[in-house]
Amino acid sequence: MTASRARQPKTKGELTREQVIAKAAALFNQLGYANASISDIMRATGLQKGGIYRHFESKEALVLAAFEFAVDELGLRFEEALAGKATAAERLRGIIAVYANIPTSPPVPGGCPVLNAAVESDDADPALKRRVAKVLRDWHAFVTRLVTEGQKQRQLDARVNPAEFTTMLIAALEGAIMLSKLWNTTEPMRQVRAQLEAKIREIELG
Amino acid sequence: MTASRARQPKTKGELTREQVIAKAAALFNQLGYANASISDIMRATGLQKGGIYRHFESKEALVLAAFEFAVDELGLRFEEALAGKATAAERLRGIIAVYANIPTSPPVPGGCPVLNAAVESDDADPALKRRVAKVLRDWHAFVTRLVTEGQKQRQLDARVNPAEFTTMLIAALEGAIMLSKLWNTTEPMRQVRAQLEAKIREIELG
Numbered sequence: 001m002t003a004s005r006a007r008q009p010k011t012k013g014e015l016t017r018e019q020v021i022a023k024a025a026a027l028f029n030q031l032g033y034a035n036a037s038i039s040d041i042m043r044a045t046g047l048q049k050g051g052i053y054r055h056f057e058s059k060e061a062l063v064l065a066a067f068e069f070a071v072d073e074l075g076l077r078f079e080e081a082l083a084g085k086a087t088a089a090e091r092l093r094g095i096i097a098v099y100a101n102i103p104t105s106p107p108v109p110g111g112c113p114v115l116n117a118a119v120e121s122d123d124a125d126p127a128l129k130r131r132v133a134k135v136l137r138d139w140h141a142f143v144t145r146l147v148t149e150g151q152k153q154r155q156l157d158a159r160v161n162p163a164e165f166t167t168m169l170i171a172a173l174e175g176a177i178m179l180s181k182l183w184n185t186t187e188p189m190r191q192v193r194a195q196l197e198a199k200i201r202e203i204e205l206g
Numbered sequence: 207m208t209a210s211r212a213r214q215p216k217t218k219g220e221l222t223r224e225q226v227i228a229k230a231a232a233l234f235n236q237l238g239y240a241n242a243s244i245s246d247i248m249r250a251t252g253l254q255k256g257g258i259y260r261h262f263e264s265k266e267a268l269v270l271a272a273f274e275f276a277v278d279e280l281g282l283r284f285e286e287a288l289a290g291k292a293t294a295a296e297r298l299r300g301i302i303a304v305y306a307n308i309p310t311s312p313p314v315p316g317g318c319p320v321l322n323a324a325v326e327s328d329d330a331d332p333a334l335k336r337r338v339a340k341v342l343r344d345w346h347a348f349v350t351r352l353v354t355e356g357q358k359q360r361q362l363d364a365r366v367n368p369a370e371f372t373t374m375l376i377a378a379l380e381g382a383i384m385l386s387k388l389w390n391t392t393e394p395m396r397q398v399r400a401q402l403e404a405k406i407r408e409i410e411l412g
Contacts, residue, residue, distance in 0.1 A: 032240060
């Protein structure tokens with residue numbers, strides 16, 4: 001979408017499309033992409049089947065659009081958390097704070113859309129799996145660069161391996177989301193966050 | 207089942223029941239508990255619907271039995287890994303080695319049955335969620351005791367908080383399984399394992 005196009009008022013069709021995507025994203029993230037049916041989405045949107053398929057050529061197309069929507073919502077939170085953070089350590093703490101909020105206040109109902117879609121799709125949905133893998137690869141590369149940049153700026157200990165550090169950060173936080181949602185308590189996230197923040201203090205310079 | 211009962215040869219019905227559970231566990235762990243249908247299980251077992259429902263009163267009953275089966279298979283691996291390990295640090299390394307094998311050689315096809323069932327059930331299946339939550343609570347308590355015992359025996363640094371350490375271990379390893387399966391590479395697991403093993407060396411005494 002070009003900038004000039006974005007400024008025009010949305011058509012009724014565009015608004016309907018966006019509403020379907022948002023409602024579908026919530027259902028998929030809670031019930032699973034395969035398990036939430038078009039009937040569930042009809043109920044949630046109040047639309048007939050034809051009204052949904054006017055905007056998406058297949059359930060698979062809606063699955064991918066809903067996943068993109070959920071990832072964009074999550075992305076907005078990271079953008080907001082990173083804005084104005086001067087050092088690499090502050091930026092890392094900002095990223096951790098976004099993850100820490102997901103169990104009780106997810107970007108889309110149902111928890112972390114990346115964790116949910118990854119676990120569901122890895123043996124069951126190659127198209128969704130490819131998309132999730134790419135999103136998480138890009139995110140991993142972004143955080144790795146943030147650490148590398150912090151080392152160049154002498155903000156972080158140069159002995160840390162940026163990619164390894166990033167993998168641990170993402171793995172531990174996604175695992176903590178799983179535990180916190182399963183046990184209905186923020187305690188696992190609190191414990192993991194405390195240990196990751198201690199690690200950041202350990203590698204923070206100056 | 208009593209010990210004397212266990213020694214009797216299995217009836218044809220018992221063997222069929224076990225075969226259905228094993229095949230269903232593999233399907234559920236790969237496709238999802240809600241998504242894998244009774245038709246999928248009929249195809250995988252070669253049984254008619256009546257032949258399946260003779261052994262399970264409902265799909266929910268089969269779901270819970272299949273999850274128990276998958277957890278038992280995983281439990282056997284941990285038992286084997288822990289047998290003969292003299293110190294707490296050796297036992298922790300044995301546990302990590304079992305997790306490290308899951309992406310390429312899962313106890314049941316489809317990866318870690320606890321991670322998969324946790325992520326699927328947390329907003330969608332209260333009965334399965336309760337069961338997964340209990341399994342993971344018991345496992346968390348077991349590893350926490352192992353660390354506490356290691357501290358009493360002066361094998362591990364007493365300053366470590368056993369429950370926090372255990373939460374980090376489980377969260378990071380489950381997150382690493384998710385990443386390794388999503389990206390079809392053992393690299394994330396290798397990176398997380400290296401960092402957890404470095405942490406164990408750091409807290410190991412003597």
